[in-house]
Amino acid sequence: MKSAATAVSTIVALVLFRALCGDAKTVISVDDVQSIRVDLDLSNVARKVDERFLSVAIDASLIAEERFMNLLNSPKLRTLAKALIPAFLRFGGTKQDFMEFNPRGRYFQARENSSRAVLGNLCKRLELPPLLENRLKQEWVLQSKTLLQEELEGKYKKTKFSEYAVDLLYAFANCSGLDLIFGLNALLRTSENTWNSSNAELLLKYCESRQYVMSWELGNEPNSYEKKAGIRVDGYQLGKDFVHLHQILQESTIYNSTGLYGPDIGQPRDHRKDLLTGFLETGAEAITACTWHHYYVNGRDTSLEDFLDPHVLDTLATKINEVLETVESVSPGKKVWLGETSSAYGGGAIGLSDTFVAGFMWLDKLGLAAKLGVDVVIRQVLIGSGTYHLVDDNLDPLPDYWLSLLYKRLVGPEVLKAEVHMNFGPKKAIRVYLHCTNRKSTHYRPGAVTLFALNLNKNEATISLPTHLANSTIEAFVLQSAGEQNLHSRSVKLNGEVLKMVDDRTLPLLEGRELPPGEHIKLPGFSFAFYVLIEARAPVCK
Missing domain, CATH: 2.60.40.1180 (Golgi alpha-mannosidase II)
Incomplete structure (x- = not known):
């Protein structure tokens, strides 16, 4: 009896192994x-969730070298983006806290001319020629490896970007019909460790001169500032920084009624709960919605089995409920967003996050988040470094893109x-x-x-x-x-x-x-x- 039972167990294990490993002959x-x-x-x-419930991100790493922002002029990428509307387009991520606006001056024009150029025929005029697109895509493959190495080493280079990069980003969002959310650098600090808003005000002034309508964020995963930059910002101070930004936006004729989202904190864990609570106690009134980030697993040590494990998928519900309870206790009624999310952190899991199996995590996240009361889910990323993108290095749609497109067409709020x-x-x-x-x-x-x-x-x-x-x-x-x-x-x-x-x-x-x-x-x-x-x-x- 024992040997027969062992034989049956072996057969069951073999069938499961074949199914997981793709044996097409399994009947x-x-x-x-x-x-x-x-x-x-x-x-x-x-x-009922926001009609832009399924939204997308462009990783700020794309701006590390400004020429790669020209990829946003690809007709193919615009076609893919436009099919996902209505949606927010978040521009942010780790790199946003290491970049500064560095205006060159020559892009400033009369408001009438600049707005007409950008919002008028720019969509057609800026389309990327095929030869240039192919060259940029080839160079981006190498750039992605450089950025991944930077992530692995935890050493982030500071980046400067000009009006040209802002123009390209806004043109992409505008021509695609996406609602842009721009992530500002929160690691620009004064000697008193308060947020130094001077660079952000320079950017706001430029965007206002061009009549660029967009929303804003301040900082990305403040819980990791000490690890990434040796700077510690507690929740109480972060909330006051958001109040300061809110006051600046209130003085703008364009941005006094646009959204401000934050604090884009990592998923609840130990001190992060305290950081979120402290932030809400001082900054809740300044924000339109409370944002946090979620990934199921570490991309460097996960497995195919994790992507199919119901218990791994169920961990999302625990995290969502923890955040909802914290927000409700401090700021009742405040909307909660998954401001950045995908399958695996650390840039995704190679051979998993950009393949068919990632769809189980993605579709279950959309279903569970809406069911539990999350208002918007922003997918990391449409395009950018890592392996959790929706389009590949040739800008061709990956399985999660097609899944997202079907969701958009068939599922209401x-x-x-x-x-x-x-x-x-x-x-x-x-x-x-x-x-x-x-x-x-x-x-x-x-x-x-x-x-x-x-x-x-x-x-x-x-x-x-x-x-x-x-x-x-x-x-x-x-x-x-x-x-x-x-x-x-x-x-x-x-x-x-x-x-x-x-x-x-x-x-x-x-x-x-x-x-x-x-x-x-x-x-x-x-x-x-x-x-x-x-x-x-x-x-x-x-």
């Missing part, structure tokens, strides 16, 4: 299919309740979330709802819906890894077709597959999907 038997029942509550909106019931197997391995369908999508009737689901198992899951929805017409958008690398693939299939751009200015049609009425939903192993219940007639979604 799923009928007995392996999991049966799941999902309860959906269409009578009540549990929460209204959060509804969904609950999983399983006959057997680990419940947490099948995760579902429910929203009203994006009402801006003219393809669906009012009252439609979107169920999105993740299957962290190798086994197919059969999902049955409540009786009153069982015969609803369902449009399915199933995402699976493409190619021989399986979960490590940098390509993704939608309903069996590999997704790729038609050309640099054209995205493919993202078409769903209509399921026969009354048929159970079949979610393949190691996949995630969106299901639009077209005839749900949810009164709260009309």
